Amino acid sequence: MNESERPRLLQYDRWRLVRLSPVVLTCVIAGLAYTTPPETAFSRLLPAAPALAAAMWPVLPTVLLGTVCLLLMIGLSIVFPDLGTWWTASGIIAVTVAAAYGSHVRLQRERTLFHVRLVADAAQQVVLSPMPRRIGSIEIESLYLAAAAEARIGGDFYEVADTRYGVRLLIGDVRGKGLPAVGAAAAIVNSFREAAYSEADMVSVARRLDASSTRYSVAFPLDGPVERFATALLVQIPHEGGRIEILNCGHPPPLLLNDGELCPLEPTSPSPPLNLAELIGDHYTIDAFDFAVGDLLLLYTDGVSEARARDGGFFPLAAWMRQQPLSSPHELLAALHRDLLRYNRGRLNDDIAALAVRLREPSE
Structure with a gap:
């Protein structure tokens, strides 16, 4: 491997791990909710996963992760009937809708910034x-x-x-x-x-x-x-x-x-x-x-x-x-x-x- 390419590859690997963080967060919350007593209620943290995904994922994957969190909540309610499923499920749905909209707005701004950078690069070539x-x-x-x-x-x-x-x-x-x-x-x-x-x-x-x-x-x-x-x-x-x-x-x-x-x-x-x-x-x-x-x-x-x-x-x-x-x-x-x-x-x-x-x- 070329020495000049190594820092770039390391940076790419770090960014790939960061992009997987919503999945990791979902697994951690689900694992804690399943292995801890019901009164601890770690399941109420599930809406945080789609909220985090909105900062780095497109709209569709964000919605899919919110759907997975909703299904996990329903599954946990079968194992632990007194989790307050409907309140948490409503929170997951509300946060997922807001996260999908936030992801859409972020992508629009990123596209605008990309075009601005193209114009700046063109200006740089002139000057x-x-x-x-x-x-x-x-x-x-x-x-x-x-x-x-x-x-x-x-x-x-x-x-x-x-x-x-x-x-x-x-x-x-x-x-x-x-x-x-x-x-x-x-x-x-x-x-x-x-x-x-x-x-x-x-x-x-x-x-x-x-x-x-x-x-x-x-x-x-x-x-x-x-x-x-x-x-x-x-x-x-x-x-x-x-x-x-x-x-x-x-x-x-x-x-x-x-x-x-x-x-x-x-x-x-x-x-x-x-x-x-x-x-x-x-x-x-x-x-x-x-x-x-x-x-x-x-x-x-x-x-x-x-x-x-x-x-x-x-x-x-x-x-x-x-x-x-x-x-x-x-x-x-x-x-x-x-x-x-x-x-x-x-x-x-x-x-x-x-x-x-x-x-x-x-x-x-």
């Missing part, structure tokens, strides 16, 4: 399309966690494009949550997919992203005076490595790890967040940094650096990053995923997106 894990000597890995577990996707976004100018990366975060944020993120990502290939410099790419974000905000305005905007980070990596170029539009600075030395790649001059260039000016600054073979570059959204523990403390991302070995991007993000969920005990305050990049030897 967060599968990324290549390696482009030439550049190794890339991505991580995305939605704050709402059922939502599957939120306002964080990322994309990569292998262009003639180099490998271009985008990561960003739309202010707000829900479908409006997803729509704004999709507009920005789709614009990047076109501009990254056609524009020779990243300033022009940033202006295209800002224009797309502005058009989307005009077409789908928010209620109230709040302005929609998005932070974004553009990175250009030459195919052969060397020096990378970064354009930071109000986004948390990426972290570069090199032989245990951690360097936050801060911008020399701030560039405007997307959709705010008309308000605060459209002056964009590109900074260049060394990026050598073996270096690890981490791009992330503020959901990572601002993840909170129960005591209110932020996740110590810089200190955590210094402790990481120069491993593969996949191992780095797997450790980040694990430690973030452990730090805030599985309760995300915001969506989380991250990209890890490493330059490998061309011969590797």
Whole structure:
């Protein structure tokens, strides 16, 4: 058996045992009712079995279990004539009818949730399309966690494009949550997919992203005076490595790890967040940094650096990053995923997106 499949099989076995719990409960109650004195009246607990079945079974099996409980009650009344059969039988019938209705409502909600998940998965494919894990000597890995577990996707976004100018990366975060944020993120990502290939410099790419974000905000305005905007980070990596170029539009600075030395790649001059260039000016600054073979570059959204523990403390991302070995991007993000969920005990305050990049030897 594959080691990766074992936890899944164990989870399936546990769920199968849970689904059998109404049958087990019925057998236990019937056994106790038969082996204990009549005045103990364990038989009065039989209505609990169909009530439990409604939480996990379809309508017909729930009704069948209620019928079995009713027949068991009639059988027990033959053995013990003074059990108060009709009162308990009436309770079993009433609970079974209510349980069947509850099972029907639950199934309808599950179908609705299933279709919502299909829509969310489709939206995720639009905004967060599968990324290549390696482009030439550049190794890339991505991580995305939605704050709402059922939502599957939120306002964080990322994309990569292998262009003639180099490998271009985008990561960003739309202010707000829900479908409006997803729509704004999709507009920005789709614009990047076109501009990254056609524009020779990243300033022009940033202006295209800002224009797309502005058009989307005009077409789908928010209620109230709040302005929609998005932070974004553009990175250009030459195919052969060397020096990378970064354009930071109000986004948390990426972290570069090199032989245990951690360097936050801060911008020399701030560039405007997307959709705010008309308000605060459209002056964009590109900074260049060394990026050598073996270096690890981490791009992330503020959901990572601002993840909170129960005591209110932020996740110590810089200190955590210094402790990481120069491993593969996949191992780095797997450790980040694990430690973030452990730090805030599985309760995300915001969506989380991250990209890890490493330059490998061309011969590797």
